[in-house]
Amino acid sequence: MTTKESQRKASKKYIAEKLDEVKLRVPKGEREILKKHAEKMGESVNAFVYRAIKETMERDNKE
Template sequence: MPEKTEAQKKAQKKYMEKFVEVKVRMTPERRSAVQAHAEAQGESTTGFINRAIDETMERDNAAPGAAGGATEGEIAGPSD
């Protein structure tokens, strides 16, 4: 693969500045399983992990009484 031009390097650097990295610890076996699953789904490992996070957060937020707080229109506290 040919070396990147200075413009390509600059564009990639600018693009990558939009992101932060998050470290997740797991066993090598689990990492392999996650990578294999992502590949089987036709996505990158990062894409799969982000999708899993998004879907879980959406499901958690849709659950009644999500996050242990009162839902809209409810008053938290004991019933009369």
């Protein structure tokens, strides 16, 4: 097994054991807007969306 194959296998195992997936659909063109904003903030799109959700939930729970 090559290093790439073993790394891919390890990543797949980690994802299966540690993470859940949520699919997000946005209107055409919005993905690029999200991507540019996330990059500006020094984040991946995933990190940005997750942060936005967490911050909104925290704010909502204070009400």
